Amino acid sequence: MDVHNIVMDDPERGIFRVHRSALTSDEVFELEQRRIFDHSWLYFAHESELRNPGDYRRRTIAGRPMFIVRGKDGEVRAFLNTCTHRGALVCRHDEGTAESFQCFYHGWTFNNRGELAGLPGSDAYAEAFDRRELGLKPVPRLESYRGMYFVSMDPGIPDLVTYLGGLRHYIDLTMDSAEALGGWEVVAGTAKFTIKANWKLIVENSLDAYHLPTVHQTYVDYMDTRLEAVGASRMQMQSRLSGQSNGVSYPRGHGGFLHFAPGRTIANLSPLWSESAQTEVTRIREELIQRYGVERGSEMADRSRHLLIFPNLLFQDSHTGFRFRQIWPVSPSELRVEQYDLVPRDEQPELRSYRLEWSRAFLGPGGLATPDDVEALESCQKGYGARELEWNDLSRGMHRQPLASDEVQIRGFWRQWHYLLGGRPAGSEAGDRPPAPVPVHA
Numbered sequence: 352m353d354v355h356n357i358v359m360d361d362p363e364r365g366i367f368r369v370h371r372s373a374l375t376s377d378e379v380f381e382l383e384q385r386r387i388f389d390h391s392w393l394y395f396a397h398e399s400e401l402r403n404p405g406d407y408r409r410r411t412i413a414g415r416p417m418f419i420v421r422g423k424d425g426e427v428r429a430f431l432n433t434c435t436h437r438g439a440l441v442c443r444h445d446e447g448t449a450e451s452f453q454c455f456y457h458g459w460t461f462n463n464r465g466e467l468a469g470l471p472g473s474d475a476y477a478e479a480f481d482r483r484e485l486g487l488k489p490v491p492r493l494e495s496y497r498g499m500y501f502v503s504m505d506p507g508i509p510d511l512v513t514y515l516g517g518l519r520h521y522i523d524l525t526m527d528s529a530e531a532l533g534g535w536e537v538v539a540g541t542a543k544f545t546i547k548a549n550w551k552l553i554v555e556n557s558l559d560a561y562h563l564p565t566v567h568q569t570y571v572d573y574m575d576t577r578l579e580a581v582g583a584s585r586m587q588m589q590s591r592l593s594g595q596s597n598g599v600s601y602p603r604g605h606g607g608f609l610h611f612a613p614g615r616t617i618a619n620l621s622p623l624w625s626e627s628a629q630t631e632v633t634r635i636r637e638e639l640i641q642r643y644g645v646e647r648g649s650e651m652a653d654r655s656r657h658l659l660i661f662p663n664l665l666f667q668d669s670h671t672g673f674r675f676r677q678i679w680p681v682s683p684s685e686l687r688v689e690q691y692d693l694v695p696r697d698e699q700p701e702l703r704s705y706r707l708e709w710s711r712a713f714l715g716p717g718g719l720a721t722p723d724d725v726e727a728l729e730s731c732q733k734g735y736g737a738r739e740l741e742w743n744d745l746s747r748g749m750h751r752q753p754l755a756s757d758e759v760q761i762r763g764f765w766r767q768w769h770y771l772l773g774g775r776p777a778g779s780e781a782g783d784r785p786p787a788p789v790p791v792h793a
């Protein structure tokens with residue numbers, strides 16, 4: 352297959368199109384596994400899940416069974432989850448705390464540093480059999496940034512900090528914003544669901560502010576009704592959808608959109624919250640400004656961040672809470688979502704329950720947004736059955752300062768995707784204007 356022309360990128364004319372075979376072809380699907388997922392940094396777990404020695408999480412990353420564990424020595428390691436004897440999975444639960452992992456097939460036992468600690472009948476082996484060589488196989492690369500652990504199958508990949516590049520500015524804002532509240536922690540439980548659509552469709556959808564007033568009309572109406580009922584001001588209602596916003600795109604395919612939401616959680620929902628919760632959010636906002644200054648503090652508190660860490664981690668810090676949403680391809684026409692909510696560790700229980708309630712209500716698998724998005728994505732995938740229509744258009748806002756509702760962040764993703772697949776070299780945002788500076792609201 353010629354992947355060279357699968358993306359049509361014509362900045363002169365302001366035209367950007369993606370050939371639909373990118374979303375349907377088995378061949379593209381195979382290429383993606385080898386050229387993208389095997390050469391990217393992929394999110395694995397958050398430090399709050401690995402607080403104590405022996406804490407582990409089992410996940411499938413890039414199609415490989417793996418687990419990550421904090422060893423007795425305090426160090427975090429990621430291993431391929433396969434016994435070095437005959438291959439059975441040695442870590443058999445999704446999470447827990449363990450001093451060792453015993454293969455249930457023949458009883459080989461590995462400690463939580465990955466060393467082969469024991470095997471039944473070891474006297475049956477010759478002298479050349481060296482158990483030091485038979486420890487669990489580490490994943491080639493493991494690094495962390497601000498409490499987020501990533502792995503890569505590519506031993507030669509640039510370090511994680513370099514890889515994340517300019518996007519770190521926004522990651523830092525979110526991470527710093529919970530520092531005074533004990534840092535972020537993953538709430539127990541993972542939402543997992545599959546959608547009959549290509550994995551890149553939900554990446555696009557999660558970076559897409561253009562569809563909010565159409566696909567999510569039900570949610571908008573519902574919120575309007577609720578806010579009206581408690582006498583919310585027009586300003587509070589309007590800021591929810593029409594506040595200043597813009598799209599950003601960075602090298603290596605990262606990007607996202609930022610949305611003005613004063614007090615991050617409070618302005619949108621405060622009229623529905625108790626007085627004590629409103630007071631607390633206002634206090635947190637003031638504390639951030641005191642701690643980090645007006646510019647940085649208000650950027651933390653007043654702006655939602657919907658980011659993509661290329662290729663498959665959505666970092667969503669918004670009025671509906673903070674979550675990681677990780678996308679995995681299952682087949683050309685099926686994807687799997689795994690999503691984790693995070694809350695500040697020492698936040699008031701009342702605030703925590705408000706945040707979680709809104710996270711579930713909007714982006715949970717049974718919320719007011721996700722089922723509508725699923726319907727849209729599955730509908731697109733069905734539409735691609737009409738093969739005579741070959742191209743998707745993603746040209747919106749290509750020749751102006753990008754707004755959140757433009758598609759600059761989606762083009763950034765596709766350019767990097769195309770580059771890694773073997774297409775034209777990716778400029779960071781070749782052809783599009785540079786991202787607009789983020790306005791600050793005191």
Ligand SMILES: [Fe+2]
Nearest residue numbers: 562566720724
């Ligand atoms: Fe949506």
